[in-house]
Amino acid sequence: MSMSVLREKVKVNQAIGALTDQIQDFDQKALVCKTQAAILRFAVEIESADLIAWLQRQDHFPKFFWADREGQEEVACAGAAHVLTGKGRMNHQFIFDEMQRRLSPDQEHLRYYGGMCFDFQNSDENWKDFGSHYFFIPRFELIKQKKQFIFACNITREEFNQGLLNKVLADLRKIDFSSHVLPARLPKIQKREDYPSDKKWQNIISEELAAITKNDYKKIVLARKSSFRMSAPLEAADILRNLQKVSPHCFYFYLQPKAGAAFVGASPERLYKREGQTIQTEALAGTRPRGSNPQADEKLKKELLNSTKEVHEHQLVVEQIRHVLAELCKDLTIDPKHSLLQLEGGQHLLTRIKGVLLPPVDDARILFVLHPTPAVAGWPTEKILDIIKSREPFARGYYAGPLGYIGWDAAEFAVAIRSGLIQKNTLAVYAGAGIVQGSTAKAEWNEIENKMQIFLKAIEL
Template sequence: MIECKTEQHIKICGKEIATVQNAARTIQQLIDENIPELTETIAQPTLVSFQISLENCDPLSWLSQQASTTRLYWSDREASYEVAAAGETDRLFAEGEPHLTELILELQRRLASSSEDIRYYGGLKFDSSSPADHDWKPFGALLFVLPRYEMTKSQHGNTFTINLVIQHGNEVEQQLLAEIQTLQTLCSAAPVSSQPLPIASIRTDSPNQKEWQEIIDKSIQAFDSGCMEKIVLARKTTMVFSEELDPIRLLKQLKDVVNRAFHFYFQFDGTPGFIGATPERLYKRIGETIFSEAVAGTRPRGNSPEADLAFAEDLLNSDKDVREHQFVCKSILDVMDELCTDIQSPAQVSLLKLARVQHLYNKYSATLKKGYGDADLLERIHPTPAVGGVPKKEAIRQIAALEPFDRGWYAGPIGWLSRNESEFAVGIRSALMMKNQLHIYTGAGIVKGSEAESEWEEIENKLGSFLAIQQVNGTENA
C-alpha cells in the first residue's frame, strides 16, 4: 500500500493560462522554477501539488489517452464539476469488515494540512460482511485514492494538477526531473472515439425470470411473518461482446444518453472497472451543512407530454410506490434527527425526471451537530431503504441470502472527501467491466403487494441506459 505520511502540503500554482497542447511545457517551467526553493524548504515528507490553469479542456478525452493502471472519473449531477484522474499518490484500502470510523478518521488526518482542492476518490462495498467474489476483490470493502494526475473542469475554471510526495529536500531535483520526463505523453489528449461499441452477442440474467419469481415469493413470505417491511432485490445482467470494450468510449456514450446523473468510472491497478450513471445522491457536506435526498418508486418517461404526465400521476398515486418512498424519507429524517439540527424538509413529494425514468423525490438539508462527521453519516445513512430495506439489518441479511451474486460496490457509497467537504452518490445504474464482458446491476424495491412480473419490468426500464447504447450501436437488447 502506498502511504502518504505527509505532515504538510505545499501547493504551487502557475500564473500562465495554458492550452492542453502546451500544458506540458507550462508545468515543466513551473517545476523548474521551484526546484531550488523546494530543495531548501522540505525537511520532512511533504505533499507537493503543481497546478496550472487551462483555457479549455475535456477531461474524458484526456483520460482516454492515459495508460496508467489506475484511472478515475467523476462528474456531479448538476454538471458543475468534472474530474478525470490517472495514477496514485496515496491509497487507503481495507478488506473484510473494516472499522469505518477509524478509516474515515485516518483519511481526515491525511487531509488535515491540505488545501481544499485535495480530494480522495473512492467508495465502499454495499455489505462488508458478505464475502467478496473474485471480480470485486480488488475493490475491497473500502478503497480511496489521492490521484497523481488530475484534469478538472468546473464552474470556477479548468486546471491540471500533479500531486507528489517528496520525502526530503535532497530528493527534490531527482524526483521532479524524473517527473518532467513523463509530461509530454501525460498531457496529450484526443477526442473520445465515436466508433460503435462491439456487438453484444450473449445476454444472461442472474437470477433469471423463473428464479426471480421464487425470490420474490420468499420475500413476500418474510413480509407476512412480520420480520421485514421492504427489501430491495437486484439482478446481475451479463452481456458478452464480440471484442474487448473501451471503458472511456462506453462512459462517453453513457453520458450522451443519461442526463441529470453522477457519472463515474473507477479502475485500480488495471483491474475490472466500475462504471455508471446514478441519479441518487447519498449526501453532500459543505462544512457543517448536509444535503440528502429520498429517491424511490419508478415509472418510465412518456413519449409525449400527455403520456409522461399520465405516468407521473400514476406514480404519485401508487400506494405501493408511495410506501416505498416514505420508508426512505423516514430513514433519512431519523438520521438527521440524531446527528443534525435545523432540518429542512419539503412539504410534499416531487418528481425526479431523468432521461428514461422518473422517481418520487424529496430533498433535505440540515446542520451537522458538533462532534459528528463523514464516518457517522456513512454508517447511519447507508444503506437507505432505497437500496437495502426495512428494517436495515434484516434486509441486508436477506439480500445476502437471496441474491445469487456479490453486489460489491453496486449500491454502495461512491464519491470523494476533502478537508471540509464531501459528496457521496449511491452506486446504482452501474456495471463492472471486464475485457469483453459487462456485468450490469439493477434493482427493484419489494413491499407487500409487489408482483414479480412488474418488478422485472421495472428493472428492465432501469437497465435502459445501458441497453440504449446497444440500440444506438445497432444491436439487439434481448
C-alpha cells in the same frame, strides 16, 4: 501551500511544461516546515479539454472519473500519489483518519476519490481489483469547474525527501494531451444471462411478499445482474461517454484501479453532500418509466404520485434518513411533500433533506450510519442485509455502494446504482427494485428492465 494556479491560461500543449517548471522551481527548503501539507499540489489553468478523451488516452492507473448531477464539476484522474485500500471488512474510522492525516486546510482542492462495497466487505473474485474500499489521491487531475479547466499534479513530501521527483516528472512527460478522440469501439451483444432467471425471480418475490405480510420486515430491495457477452472487449470510456448522452442529469462515475476490470455508471441518486457542517441528502424511491409521448408520460407521472405502494415505499426511506440524521444534526429540514425527479430513463419520487451537523460528526460517522439507506437495502436495515445476501445469486460488489470524494472541508457521494462492471468482453449490469406490500414479481422485473435500458442504449449508440 495552497493550490497554485498560473494567473494566465496556458495552451493545452504547454500544460506539461508549465507544470514541470512549477515543480522544479519549488523551494524544497519549505519542506522542513512542520505545518507543510503532506501532499504538495501544483496546478495550472488550461484551455478547454475533453476530460473523458484525455482519461482514455492515459496509461497511468488507477483511473477515476466523476461528474456531479448539476453539471457544475467534472474530474478525471490518472495515477495515484497515495492509495487507501484493503480486502477485509472496512474500518471506517481508521480509513478516514488516514485521509485526514494527508488532507489539509491549506490544500482546499486536494481530495481522495473512490468508493466502497455495498456491504463494506469484498470476497468476490469479480471485484478483486477493487478491495472492500478503494480511495486515492490522484497523481494527475484534469478538472472542469463551470468554464474553468485545471491540470494538477500531486506529490507527497516523501517523494521530495527520498529523491523520487525524477520519476514523477518522467510520468508527467508521458501525459498525453493530444487533441484526437479515440474512435468508439462498441461491439455487439452475443449472449445475455440473467441472475436470477425470470422463474427464480418469481419464486423469490413470492417468498419475500409472504415475509412482508407476516410483518417480518416492511421493505427489501432486491437486485438483478444481467451479464452480456460482447463480440469484442469493451472500452469503459466509450460506455461512460454514451451514458452521458442517453441519461443526462445524473452522477457519472468510472473507477478502474488497474488495467482490467472497470466500474462505470450513471446514478440519479445522491447519498450526501457535505460543505463544512452543512449536509444535504435525499430520499429517492418510487419509480415509473417515462412515456413514449407527452400524454403517456403525464399518465405515468400521475400514477406514480398517486400510487399508495410507491408513496409508502418512498416514506420508508424518508423516515429512516430522518431517524439517522436526527442524531447527527441540528436544524434538520425535510421537504414537506415529495416532488418528482424526471430523467431520461425514468421518473422518481424525491424528498430533499438538509441539516447542520453536530460536532464532532465526521464523514466516517455519516457514511457508517447513512449507508445503506432503505432505497437500496430495505427496512429495517440490520435485518435485511443478511437476507439480501442469501437471496441474490451474486455479490453486489460496488453496486449500490457509496462512490465519490472527500476533501478537508467537503465531501460528496453518489449511490452507485444504474452501474456496470466491465471485464474484457463482458459487461455485468446491475439494477434493483424495492419490494413492499403490493409489489408483484412481474412489475418489479419490468422496473429493473427499464433501469437497465440506459446501458443497452449506451452500447447500441
